[in-house]
Amino acid sequence: MDERRQEAARWYALCATGALDNGAIYRTELHGAGLVVWRADDGRVNVWEDRCPHRGVRLSLGHHRGDTLQCQYHGWRFASGEGACRAVPAHPQASAPPIHVTTWPAIERYGFVWTCQRADGAATAAFPPVDALAAAQSQGCVPLRTTTIDADLASVKHALSAYVLPHADAAECAAFECESGTLTVESLDGAACSAIFVLQPAQAGKTRVHGVVPGEFDVAQRLALQRAHQARLNAMRDALEAAADLQAASLAKAPEPSHAAGAPSSPVAVTMPLVRMDAARSTTSAAISASGDEGGPFTVHLARSGGSVDVPAHTSLLDALRAHGIEVPTSCEQGVCGTCLTPVLDGEPLHRDVWLDARERAAGDCMLVCVSRSRTPTLTLDL
Ligand code: FES
Numbered sequence: 001m002d003e004r005r006q007e008a009a010r011w012y013a014l015c016a017t018g019a020l021d022n023g024a025i026y027r028t029e030l031h032g033a034g035l036v037v038w039r040a041d042d043g044r045v046n047v048w049e050d051r052c053p054h055r056g057v058r059l060s061l062g063h064h065r066g067d068t069l070q071c072q073y074h075g076w077r078f079a080s081g082e083g084a085c086r087a088v089p090a091h092p093q094a095s096a097p098p099i100h101v102t103t104w105p106a107i108e109r110y111g112f113v114w115t116c117q118r119a120d121g122a123a124t125a126a127f128p129p130v131d132a133l134a135a136a137q138s139q140g141c142v143p144l145r146t147t148t149i150d151a152d153l154a155s156v157k158h159a160l161s162a163y164v165l166p167h168a169d170a171a172e173c174a175a176f177e178c179e180s181g182t183l184t185v186e187s188l189d190g191a192a193c194s195a196i197f198v199l200q201p202a203q204a205g206k207t208r209v210h211g212v213v214p215g216e217f218d219v220a221q222r223l224a225l226q227r228a229h230q231a232r233l234n235a236m237r238d239a240l241e242a243a244a245d246l247q248a249a250s251l252a253k254a255p256e257p258s259h260a261a262g263a264p265s266s267p268v269a270v271t272m273p274l275v276r277m278d279a280a281r282s283t284t285s286a287a288i289s290a291s292g293d294e295g296g297p298f299t300v301h302l303a304r305s306g307g308s309v310d311v312p313a314h315t316s317l318l319d320a321l322r323a324h325g326i327e328v329p330t331s332c333e334q335g336v337c338g339t340c341l342t343p344v345l346d347g348e349p350l351h352r353d354v355w356l357d358a359r360e361r362a363a364g365d366c367m368l369v370c371v372s373r374s375r376t377p378t379l380t381l382d383l
Contacts, residue, residue: 011127013112013198013210027060029202036060040067040080047115049102055337073336110137132184132196136214142222144211147233151240156207159236166228203359298374302383303345318370328369335371342369347379
């Protein structure tokens with residue numbers, strides 16, 4: 001099995017089971033894919049692709065309806081368990097269409113919800129016992145707040161190997177890797193001091209760190225431990241993210257790659273065009289946001305069709321495109337379903353939808369043209 005398949009075949013913790021209390025619908029990511037996690041009224045936990053199979057809207061924006069999850073766009077309901085469509089409100093007399101949400105195995109263990117994704121459709125790997133977590137659960141433990149770090153799983157793992165426990169010196173600690181992305185950090189001098197971290201590879205380049213501290217503590221001790229660990233995790237996160245910023249800055253300063261015949265390709269050569277695109281965006285952005293008129297008129301250049309479209313202040317980009325005979329597939333036309341997603345080649349979109357997540361907005365390389373506009377005087381779209 002190649003490394004990617006091995007990764008997919010592992011079980012990963014997605015959230016603490018308490019995150020699903022009172023009908024909460026929890027959105028998270030695994031290996032860059034959005035997931036919705038929810039518990040039906042009969043107690044069953046579901047891990048599904050965060051996408052309605054009807055129009056692509058995020059199901060995590062929907063409503064908990066007992067044993068179904070209801071998409072907030074057209075109200076289609078999907079059943080706990082197999083994820084089959086159960087009802088379509090617009091056609092109450094008709095039988096539900098034979099479509100399913102993409103579902104993943106879900107298991108509750110050691111206070112977390114876990115899932116395992118096998119892209120090849122093979123049988124799910126058995127959940128391996130994680131002795132450290134089992135022991136922690138039997139003797140009691142203090143949950144730590146989940147921390148999201150802008151760094152990949154390998155970097156976070158490496159940083160945790162030098163984690164310093166509260167009340168212990170660095171030299172006395174060691175990290176041991178267990179199953180399913182779990183690391184225990186222990187004091188080596190025999191003191192009753194350890195922590196267990198469970199790592200979740202979330203969006204590309206982001207890792208979520210869940211953790212528990214084994215042992216029974218009174219309220220004051222619990223609070224002190226949680227505060228101390230949070231301070232250490234925050235410091236680790238800041239250091240990792242600062243290192244990543246430094247690396248990005250040094251890439252930005254690297255000389256332009258040579259395109260001369262026979263010039264060797266290198267990782268720097270591959271990343272440079274991206275860096276230049278970001279730099280171009282920020283330059284135009286600075287020039288334009290000076291106007292401060294974010295809802296004002298702008299011009300769209302059409303990279304594939306050629307030509308340009310002026311978008312007046314009170315006209316939507318979609319309407320302006322249609323007036324020039326440019327058809328974009330749409331459905332909701334309210335920034336909810338994602339159907340009109342369009343790649344942005346230059347300029348900075350002004351996002352006004354509820355479909356893109358924070359990372360996608362920050363990347364600025366796509367937009368929903370039904371509701372979004374431009375922060376810059378011009379946008380170049382792949383249309
Ligand atoms: S987001 Fe639904 S059509 Fe634009």
